[in-house]
Amino acid sequence: MTKRIFRSVFLASLVVFLAGLALVVGALYNYFTEHQAQQLRVEARLAAHGVEKNGLDYFDGLDESAVRLTWIDSDGTVIYDTDADADDMESHTEREEFREALEYGYGEGERTSSTLSEKTVYYAIRLSDGTVLRTSESHYTVPTLLMGIIQPLVLILVLALVLSGWLASRLSKRIVGPLNAIDLDKPLENDVYDELSPLLTRVEHQQRQISDQLEELTRRREEFEAITDSMSEGLIVIDSTGLVMSVNPSAREIFGVDRSSEGRDVLTIDRSPELRALLEKSASGERGEVYINRGEREYMLTASPVITEGGKRGTVLLAVDVTEKLRAERLRREFTANVSHELKTPLHSIMGAAELLQSGLVKPEDQERFLSRIRSEAARLVELVQDVINLSRLDEGEELPREDTDMYALAREVSANVADEAERRGVKLSVTGESATVYGVRRLLWEIVWNLAENAVKYSKPEGGTANIDVHKLENGRVRVTVSDNGVGIPKDQQERVFERFYRVDKSHSRETGGTGLGLSIVKHAAQYHNADIAMDSEPGKGTKISVTF
Amino acid sequence: MRIKFDEQLALLNHELIAMGALCEEAIATTSRAVLDNDRALSERVRTLEYEIDQKEREIETICLKLLLQQQPVASDLRLISAALKMITDMERIGDQALDISDTAGFMGPVAPEDAGALGDLARTVIGMVTDSVDAFVRQDQAAARAVVKRDDEADALFDKIKKSIIERLENSKGEGEYSLDLLMIAKYLERIGDHATNIAEWVEFAETGQYKGGEVI
Numbered sequence: 019m020t021k022r023i024f025r026s027v028f029l030a031s032l033v034v035f036l037a038g039l040a041l042v043v044g045a046l047y048n049y050f051t052e053h054q055a056q057q058l059r060v061e062a063r064l065a066a067h068g069v070e071k072n073g074l075d076y077f078d079g080l081d082e083s084a085v086r087l088t089w090i091d092s093d094g095t096v097i098y099d100t101d102a103d104a105d106d107m108e109s110h111t112e113r114e115e116f117r118e119a120l121e122y123g124y125g126e127g128e129r130t131s132s133t134l135s136e137k138t139v140y141y142a143i144r145l146s147d148g149t150v151l152r153t154s155e156s157h158y159t160v161p162t163l164l165m166g167i168i169q170p171l172v173l174i175l176v177l178a179l180v181l182s183g184w185l186a187s188r189l190s191k192r193i194v195g196p197l198n199a200i201d202l203d204k205p206l207e208n209d210v211y212d213e214l215s216p217l218l219t220r221v222e223h224q225q226r227q228i229s230d231q232l233e234e235l236t237r238r239r240e241e242f243e244a245i246t247d248s249m250s251e252g253l254i255v256i257d258s259t260g261l262v263m264s265v266n267p268s269a270r271e272i273f274g275v276d277r278s279s280e281g282r283d284v285l286t287i288d289r290s291p292e293l294r295a296l297l298e299k300s301a302s303g304e305r306g307e308v309y310i311n312r313g314e315r316e317y318m319l320t321a322s323p324v325i326t327e328g329g330k331r332g333t334v335l336l337a338v339d340v341t342e343k344l345r346a347e348r349l350r351r352e353f354t355a356n357v358s359h360e361l362k363t364p365l366h367s368i369m370g371a372a373e374l375l376q377s378g379l380v381k382p383e384d385q386e387r388f389l390s391r392i393r394s395e396a397a398r399l400v401e402l403v404q405d406v407i408n409l410s411r412l413d414e415g416e417e418l419p420r421e422d423t424d425m426y427a428l429a430r431e432v433s434a435n436v437a438d439e440a441e442r443r444g445v446k447l448s449v450t451g452e453s454a455t456v457y458g459v460r461r462l463l464w465e466i467v468w469n470l471a472e473n474a475v476k477y478s479k480p481e482g483g484t485a486n487i488d489v490h491k492l493e494n495g496r497v498r499v500t501v502s503d504n505g506v507g508i509p510k511d512q513q514e515r516v517f518e519r520f521y522r523v524d525k526s527h528s529r530e531t532g533g534t535g536l537g538l539s540i541v542k543h544a545a546q547y548h549n550a551d552i553a554m555d556s557e558p559g560k561g562t563k564i565s566v567t568f
Numbered sequence: 569m570r571i572k573f574d575e576q577l578a579l580l581n582h583e584l585i586a587m588g589a590l591c592e593e594a595i596a597t598t599s600r601a602v603l604d605n606d607r608a609l610s611e612r613v614r615t616l617e618y619e620i621d622q623k624e625r626e627i628e629t630i631c632l633k634l635l636l637q638q639q640p641v642a643s644d645l646r647l648i649s650a651a652l653k654m655i656t657d658m659e660r661i662g663d664q665a666l667d668i669s670d671t672a673g674f675m676g677p678v679a680p681e682d683a684g685a686l687g688d689l690a691r692t693v694i695g696m697v698t699d700s701v702d703a704f705v706r707q708d709q710a711a712a713r714a715v716v717k718r719d720d721e722a723d724a725l726f727d728k729i730k731k732s733i734i735e736r737l738e739n740s741k742g743e744g745e746y747s748l749d750l751l752m753i754a755k756y757l758e759r760i761g762d763h764a765t766n767i768a769e770w771v772e773f774a775e776t777g778q779y780k781g782g783e784v785i
Contacts, residue, residue, distance in 0.1 A: 259575060260582050283582045286705045289589035 019197070023190035031182035035175075047160055051139070054155060055126075058141045061085050062124075062153040066143045069151055074098060085153045090116060092148040110152075115142040119150045135162040252317070252337030256284050258330055260297075272312055272337050284335075296321045300333045315341045349518065356520035360402055360535065364395035371395075405536040408465065409519070412543035418459040425463070425499055425568075426453040429487040432467045436475055440485065445478045445503075447471070451489035454497040456568045462544040469537040470501035470564055477562065478505035497568045504561035513554050517542040541566070573638045577647070580630050584651055587623040588701030588767075590616055591658050594665040595697055595760060599690035601669045602753060605677040610669035620662030624655045643774075650774035654704075657763040657770075661697065664756045664763075671756070675749035682750060685732065686757075689725040693757045696722065696764035704771045712775075715768035722761035729754040 094111030118125025119142035252269030
């Protein structure tokens with residue numbers, strides 16, 4: 019801008035200067051020549067007067083004349099000339115001023131010399147005797163004049179150039195200076211040219227708009243981050259070129275990366291074949307799901323392409339921890355399989371016995387045995403169904419009426435209930451401890467103690483086995499029921515699993531011991547219902563001790 | 569112009585990681601094929617090898633385009649030239665993975681007494697390939713140098729297998745063909761380790777301009 023202003027000012031002043039110079043020179047020259055012609059006429063009249071009076075003698079009294087005088091006879095021969103010898107001069111009949119003078123009394127003419135450097139102006143007057151007196155004066159033409167004063171002219175021009183250059187640069191700086199000094203951060207606080215105020219107002223307006231939008235964006239990003247940061251699911255946002263836009267903390271934990279992966283290729287986070295296949299699918303605009311293993315846990319990765327009117331904008335990857343879900347599914351499948359198996363076995367033997375009876379193949383004395391088999395298997399079925407019902411009730415978590423229950427009394431009742439079984443197996447069953455009250459659902463408490471006691475009796479040593487139910491209060495006011503035996507025990511690696519439904523340490527599903535495989539599962543759920551803790555201490559071959567602390 | 573350039577560089581980066589991942593999968597699959605004697609897996613290895621070859625060609629094209637059209641300098645040039653070298657090694661890894669699974673097809677199951685050492689070698693080499701790709705992904709020079717160091721481990725394991733084969737042949741109780749196939753597989757694995765080392769060295773070069781401890785450009 020400075021340059022442009024400088025150039026304009028400089029050129030303008032130069033043009034003005036040159037034009038001025040030309041006009042002045044032209045005007046002066048015109049004035050000068052006009053003046054000269056006037057003088058020439060006056061001079062001619064004076065000389066004519068003299069010549070009329072004195073004839074040729076007039077010229078003698080004229081020692082030095084400013085103008086050239088020529089006296090020409092009417093036939094064109096030169097009579098006298100002040101500057102040249104009259105005899106050498108040619109006839110002047112053809113000269114226009116001579117002819118005009120002969121005709122009208124006076125005549126004018128001008129001729130430029132062959133070199134164009136001089137111009138001669140003539141003025142002729144006809145005298146009374148018919149002769150013509152002519153005055154003439156030469157002066158330089160404009161180009162010659164200019165050539166003559168070229169040196170001072172150049173000097174002036176140079177001076178003018180320097181001056182206009184200096185002025186132009188000062189001017190341009192003066193004009194641009196305030197523009198440069200404008201503080202664009204606070205456009206309205208500037209006091210510069212009025213012409214700029216619409217622009218500055220606009221700048222101010224747009225600045226405000228931008229800062230508003232920026233604030234809005236920041237707020238939205240913070241909101242987005244606040245939401246994604248607290249998500250338990252891993253969330254990765256990928257742009258259309260495959261670069262990671264954001265990774266939330268859960269995703270960082272799942273894939274073991276840090277924030278530095280943001281802005282880099284998605285494959286830097288994970289490049290497993292599953293994910294690559296998923297990304298390819300998403301690149302073609304399809305949603306996809308895949309299960310991956312990371313460490314001990316299983317995740318379901320969902321890739322959803324983000325498609326707007328402008329085409330594909332990117333992909334959102336969501337990693338959901340499905341370890342529990344898959345485990346629950348597996349358990350449910352196992353449970354269903356187990357239930358069907360457990361139901362089928364007694365039904366088969368019932369059906370077999372019934373068929374034999376129906377076909378009359380059973381001897382009358384054996385009928386009693388078959389019938390009792392049918393009865394006991396049916397009883398087992400009822401027991402099983404009852405257990406399943408109990409469990410599903412617990413699963414549903416319905417609220418049951420609670421009451422104060424004396425655990426010691428309960429233990430004695432249970433002991434009396436399983437006494438027959440204990441006697442049959444030769445197990446010595448005992449109840450020890452003190453009276454302790456628990457506020458809970460009596461039926462469930464009964465289930466806990468009964469199942470534990472039954473297990474203790476069943477899995478105690480066949481001969482000389484012992485089983486003990488102990489109830490006592492702890493110092494912190496809690497109540498602990500401990501059921502112990504000296505039987506087969508449970509291997510360490512299976513102690514966790516015995517609380518699973520239908521899980522049996524003895525895989526052969528042996529019927530010897532009876533039971534449904536749901537006992538400990540019921541204990542666990544019932545204990546959970548009462549917020550009680552279960553502890554197990556068992557060693558294979560030495561016995562098992564399970565305690566429930568309310 | 570620069571935006572286009574950056575886009576192409578990002579694409580190059582993406583494709584390199586993808587190719588590295590394919591190599592990892594190929595060598596892991598082929599090792600399973602050998603150690604578990606699972607024929608079905610060798611088909612997968614063949615597909616992977618084909619994909620690796622395709623990727624090599626794609627990356628080559630990207631690199632040459634970048635070189636010709638963008639005239640990259642400094643670190644960009646280093647990355648592109650390193651990429652050109654790395655894909656050669658990766659392509660070799662793919663080839664050798666296929667060779668291994670082919671050889672394993674003739675050989676039949678690995679004898680239990682060899683399974684241990686061969687498994688160790690395979691695990692070491694898989695680890696090296698994974699680590700070299702990781703080093704590239706994370707631009708981690710320390711990891712790259714660790715891969716170079718680990719090559720000695722792979723070499724030692726190969727020597728151990730070789731010695732046990734020699735011993736068996738001297739006692740003239742091993743079947744000759746089986747022993748040779750086993751030796752070949754071990755050798756291929758060892759070569760894959762070397763290629764992983766090369767990749768790691770080029771990763772270091774792309775980052776620092778140092779190749780095998782010396783300045784190249």
